Amino acid sequence: QVQLVESGGGLAQPGGSLRLSCVASGTIFSIYTMGWFRQAPGKQRELVATIISGGNTNYADSVKGRFTISRDNAKNTVYLQMSSLKPEDTAVYYCNRQSATWGWGQGTQVTVSS
16 A cells, blocks of 8 residues: 655745655655645645656646656655745645545645745
């Protein structure tokens, strides 16, 4: 059974930065395309960034140029470096396979507010 544990969220001011981490266990992490998702209050969960095993990345237009996804296969960990944060980035952030077929972790809350 795959377990995902996200961390690193918190309160940031507009224009600030945060770095999220997600550790996966119970799976051969390195072979999967991983993604970061977010869900804002009253909205559907959306995929914001993906990274394949070899490191190629893709981003939603809303975060392109501001967020960077990376991974460390030796540590079964995927990261999301968030910069130039905006209030509309406020959401609970989750990691999962790109196909979102694993169970969800608890997520990590990101709040962007002055």
